[in-house]
Amino acid sequence: MKDDKKVKEITSMDEDFARWYTDVVTKAELVGYTTVKGCMVIRPYGYAIWENIQKIMDGMFKETGHENVYMPMFIPESLLQKEKDHVEGFAPEVAWVTHGGNEKLEERLCVRPTSETLFCEHYANVVHSWRDLPKLYNQWCSVVRWEKTTRPFLRSREFLWQEGHTIHASAEEAKAETIKMLNVYAEFCEKYLAMPVVKGIKTEKERFAGAEETYTIEALMHDGKALQSGTSHYFGDGFARAFGIQFANKENKLQYPHQTSWGTTTRLIGAVIMTHGDDNGLVLPPAVAPIQLMVIPVAMHKEGVTEKATEIYNRLNKICRAKIDLSENSPGWKYAEYEMKGVPLRLEIGPRDIENNSCVIARRDTGEKITVLLDEVENKVLELLQDIRDNLFNRAKLRRDNMTYTAHNLEEFKNIADNKSGFIKAMWCGCRECEDKLKEYAGVTSRCIPFEQEHIEDTCVVCGKKADKMLYFGKAY
Amino acid sequence: MKDDKKVKEITSMDEDFARWYTDVVTKAELVGYTTVKGCMVIRPYGYAIWENIQKIMDGMFKETGHENVYMPMFIPESLLQKEKDHVEGFAPEVAWVTHGGNEKLEERLCVRPTSETLFCEHYANVVHSWRDLPKLYNQWCSVVRWEKTTRPFLRSREFLWQEGHTIHASAEEAKAETIKMLNVYAEFCEKYLAMPVVKGIKTEKERFAGAEETYTIEALMHDGKALQSGTSHYFGDGFARAFGIQFANKENKLQYPHQTSWGTTTRLIGAVIMTHGDDNGLVLPPAVAPIQLMVIPVAMHKEGVTEKATEIYNRLNKICRAKIDLSENSPGWKYAEYEMKGVPLRLEIGPRDIENNSCVIARRDTGEKITVLLDEVENKVLELLQDIRDNLFNRAKLRRDNMTYTAHNLEEFKNIADNKSGFIKAMWCGCRECEDKLKEYAGVTSRCIPFEQEHIEDTCVVCGKKADKMLYFGKAY
Numbered sequence: 001m002k003d004d005k006k007v008k009e010i011t012s013m014d015e016d017f018a019r020w021y022t023d024v025v026t027k028a029e030l031v032g033y034t035t036v037k038g039c040m041v042i043r044p045y046g047y048a049i050w051e052n053i054q055k056i057m058d059g060m061f062k063e064t065g066h067e068n069v070y071m072p073m074f075i076p077e078s079l080l081q082k083e084k085d086h087v088e089g090f091a092p093e094v095a096w097v098t099h100g101g102n103e104k105l106e107e108r109l110c111v112r113p114t115s116e117t118l119f120c121e122h123y124a125n126v127v128h129s130w131r132d133l134p135k136l137y138n139q140w141c142s143v144v145r146w147e148k149t150t151r152p153f154l155r156s157r158e159f160l161w162q163e164g165h166t167i168h169a170s171a172e173e174a175k176a177e178t179i180k181m182l183n184v185y186a187e188f189c190e191k192y193l194a195m196p197v198v199k200g201i202k203t204e205k206e207r208f209a210g211a212e213e214t215y216t217i218e219a220l221m222h223d224g225k226a227l228q229s230g231t232s233h234y235f236g237d238g239f240a241r242a243f244g245i246q247f248a249n250k251e252n253k254l255q256y257p258h259q260t261s262w263g264t265t266t267r268l269i270g271a272v273i274m275t276h277g278d279d280n281g282l283v284l285p286p287a288v289a290p291i292q293l294m295v296i297p298v299a300m301h302k303e304g305v306t307e308k309a310t311e312i313y314n315r316l317n318k319i320c321r322a323k324i325d326l327s328e329n330s331p332g333w334k335y336a337e338y339e340m341k342g343v344p345l346r347l348e349i350g351p352r353d354i355e356n357n358s359c360v361i362a363r364r365d366t367g368e369k370i371t372v373l374l375d376e377v378e379n380k381v382l383e384l385l386q387d388i389r390d391n392l393f394n395r396a397k398l399r400r401d402n403m404t405y406t407a408h409n410l411e412e413f414k415n416i417a418d419n420k421s422g423f424i425k426a427m428w429c430g431c432r433e434c435e436d437k438l439k440e441y442a443g444v445t446s447r448c449i450p451f452e453q454e455h456i457e458d459t460c461v462v463c464g465k466k467a468d469k470m471l472y473f474g475k476a477y
Numbered sequence: 478m479k480d481d482k483k484v485k486e487i488t489s490m491d492e493d494f495a496r497w498y499t500d501v502v503t504k505a506e507l508v509g510y511t512t513v514k515g516c517m518v519i520r521p522y523g524y525a526i527w528e529n530i531q532k533i534m535d536g537m538f539k540e541t542g543h544e545n546v547y548m549p550m551f552i553p554e555s556l557l558q559k560e561k562d563h564v565e566g567f568a569p570e571v572a573w574v575t576h577g578g579n580e581k582l583e584e585r586l587c588v589r590p591t592s593e594t595l596f597c598e599h600y601a602n603v604v605h606s607w608r609d610l611p612k613l614y615n616q617w618c619s620v621v622r623w624e625k626t627t628r629p630f631l632r633s634r635e636f637l638w639q640e641g642h643t644i645h646a647s648a649e650e651a652k653a654e655t656i657k658m659l660n661v662y663a664e665f666c667e668k669y670l671a672m673p674v675v676k677g678i679k680t681e682k683e684r685f686a687g688a689e690e691t692y693t694i695e696a697l698m699h700d701g702k703a704l705q706s707g708t709s710h711y712f713g714d715g716f717a718r719a720f721g722i723q724f725a726n727k728e729n730k731l732q733y734p735h736q737t738s739w740g741t742t743t744r745l746i747g748a749v750i751m752t753h754g755d756d757n758g759l760v761l762p763p764a765v766a767p768i769q770l771m772v773i774p775v776a777m778h779k780e781g782v783t784e785k786a787t788e789i790y791n792r793l794n795k796i797c798r799a800k801i802d803l804s805e806n807s808p809g810w811k812y813a814e815y816e817m818k819g820v821p822l823r824l825e826i827g828p829r830d831i832e833n834n835s836c837v838i839a840r841r842d843t844g845e846k847i848t849v850l851l852d853e854v855e856n857k858v859l860e861l862l863q864d865i866r867d868n869l870f871n872r873a874k875l876r877r878d879n880m881t882y883t884a885h886n887l888e889e890f891k892n893i894a895d896n897k898s899g900f901i902k903a904m905w906c907g908c909r910e911c912e913d914k915l916k917e918y919a920g921v922t923s924r925c926i927p928f929e930q931e932h933i934e935d936t937c938v939v940c941g942k943k944a945d946k947m948l949y950f951g952k953a954y
Contacts, residue, residue, distance in 0.1 A: 047544070
């Protein structure tokens with residue numbers, strides 16, 4: 001049978017997680033490869049997930065007072081160089097435009113890897129008085145970072161993202177914004193992607209180039225690797241000083257404003273795949289699934305089946321993103337196809353169901369099949385979609401908690417890192433040497449200092465000196 | 478008074494149309510200049526217009542069966558060169574990436590000026606059988622063309638656009654798609670931008686590089702110059718042959734599919750400005766106006782005014798994009814500000830209005846002030862918004878018609894071109910020499926062969942030979 005074959009084409013997770021991932025993104029038609037190294041085609045089914053992410057997130061940004069803008073994709077080399085730490089962080093990995101048409105440019109331009117410098121240049125033009133503040137901007141665009149090894153959604157030379165950029169009169173307001181947007185990201189991931197995240201602050205080593213503080217949400221993938229899923233940066237007035245942005249305060253004194261930036265990317269699609277997916281393919285959280293319910297008529301040749309199935313589809317399409325598959329493929333093939341594509345609900349309806357004024361709804365997350373009276377189908381579908389989100393979230397949270405380990409000393413740490421996959425919680429004194437040593441010794445990096453602190457020991461897991469910070473460590477994507 | 482000053486800052490159209498345009502796009506805060514030559518910042522108020530355009534148009538694309546995708550922004554030089562006419566048309570004006578980080582690339586990449594070649598590469602990977610056809614794709618992105626002279630929205634080195642790309646089993650289907658999307662564009666411009674357009678086909682000279690036919694919608698701006706506002710291209714199987722795209726038809730024979738592409742850009746914002754704007758600034762058609770109605774309380778210090786104004790705002794914000802200005806600026810300043818920003822309706826409410834249970838609504842298009850009972854305000858606002866669209870359309874159409882001239886012979890043609898601004902209708906034999914001669918002699922280019930033909934003469938306006946085609950000519954942006 002064709003459906004068996006379809007599923008067999010996907011490598012099992014346990015056998016080879018990386019190949020499982022590649023199989024899923026290609027067979028479910030999320031991406032296509034190109035001859036442009038490190039760049040991908042985002043195909044309709046993959047792009048529709050991104051559109052759903054954008055729509056929800058954009059609504060959240062606007063509700064919190066942000067406006068969208070568009071900055072140029074090119075940054076002149078001299079502009080990139082204005083903030084010292086920033087250029088050091090990004091210059092080694094940018095793409096350089098050197099020619100326009102047949103002419104060599106006087107100054108080369110980089111394709112934006114991020115747009116702080118462009119926003120700063122713009123702020124310098126439009127921010128003069130306290131009345132001009134705050135500016136709460138966001139931009140949806142693509143950026144380029146010349147990565148050596150690439151994987152669809154997780155790391156590519158070009159990727160789609162949103163970058164928020166805000167500028168405030170006071171440090172307090174900018175700090176509050178940084179945390180507010182981290183919370184927006186966390187809420188988005190947990191509520192809509194059904195993906196639990198750890199909120200925390202990055203160590204200095206892992207900080208964004210030019211930031212005073214970088215906040216992060218970290219998720220744990222099926223294979224026990226951590227995925228940084230969104231970051232929010234507090235810049236202080238460093239960029240303002242570098243770019244000469246000043247405003248007259250209410251007392252008419254010139255001051256430097258304070259800035260933030262925050263971003264999430266198409267990497268979130270990778271996060272969804274690796275958080276919820278299984279050996280049959282994708283499992284999509286209902287909020288971002290391009291198709292939330294697929295109607296599949298059974299025994300279509302029998303009188304009245306297509307009509308009844310179409311009637312149900314028309315009803316359901318009013319309350320969710322429903323589709324109907326009236327193609328000549330067998331029901332079995334269709335079941336496997338939409339299972340692989342992660343469609344949350346499948347509705348089967350055949351002659352016997354029609355006789356009983358019912359249909360069968362199958363859940364993608366549990367495989368459970370439920371007989372539902374046609375009169376109650378709308379309510380049941382809405383209930384199931386919510387229940388799937390809750391179940392996906394709880395399941396992922398349980399798995400993450402089960403894969404989160406505590407190390408009380410260096411030996412234990414090494415032992416966990418060598419034999420387990422997941423987060424490792426441990427105390428840290430705060431010095432770079434200990435952080436570097438853990439990487440060398442155990443092959444893991446610090447993920448964040450979580451907001452929710454736990455007391456494990458009084459001493460650093462590496463040096464044994466006094467430590468009051470508990471960190472999450474892990475192998476990261 | 479501040480409001481007088483505000484208006485005075487805008488150069489009058491008659492004095493200097495180009496400066497009027499620049500004044501409007503900058504004072505109304507649609508764009509900001511940058512140090513990246515030929516690139517601009519699209520500021521929140523400008524970008525919100527683009528978001529409204531996107532939302533409506535994207536809905537129209539989806540209703541006609543199209544799906545969004547995302548292709549890489551880079552095209553390897555060898556890929557760009559696969560279709561001969563296409564590369565000749567675009568290579569001279571692309572930006573070249575030659576370095577990634579510190580390394581020189583083995584093959585240089587251009588930043589996409591348009592994405593036909595990328596779509597073709599993808600089609601070659603995914604189109605194998607008649608079952609795979611048609612593919613009806615669209616992409617929202619930015620593209621780069623290294624223009625020498627640039628103007629915000631009208632011509633810039635980077636611009637935002639959508640590019641539709643479709644591939645079909647038969648030439649007939651592809652041709653029908655080309656016309657269908659031209660009609661979508663025309664409907665969008667007329668219904669939502671209130672901008673009348675002439676639909677027609679381009680001459681061979683003005684055709685898109687690589688196309689068999691290019692269709693266009695042409696609008697006439699306030700200054701009598703033509704603006705190409707959207708194009709739709711039929712490619713035949715030329716690209717398919719160049720890229721080796723073949724499919725097995727129902728008889729299992731290999732065939733070349735037929736393609737189309739079609740695009741509109743942020744230039745549409747320029748079109749809106751130059752079609753409806755006046756000496757007081759922007760005049761926005763309600764469908765794309767970021768703010769459709771601004772509530773302005775008068776005598777805010779009087780008891781109950783702010784409360785009543787806020788109540789009305791809350792009611793109206795449910796039925797349209799309403800805002801309220803509670804700032805300390807004077808009502809006069811606010812009137813001028815939102816007039817300049819082209820807000821279709823302004824609602825004034827002060828103590829006497831409240832006493833009478835009424836308010837005053839001012840139309841941006843006519844300046845008319847209407848007293849409206851508060852009980853009827855929702856209905857009246859919806860009616861006025863529709864009426865403004867109709868009035869803007871009729872006004873623009875009348876002006877266009879009044880600025881469309883007919884030339885029966887070369888002398889008449891030259892005379893019109895020298896002394897009038899607008900479209901010139903004339904007969905043309907179909908040869909390139911006559912088209913070129915008109916440009917040299919009278920400084921105008923052919924805009925299109927309109928679908929709605931008129932019979933003017935039996936002979937070409939240039940050479941006097943037999944002619945059965947009536948063309949629109951004009952000076953173009």
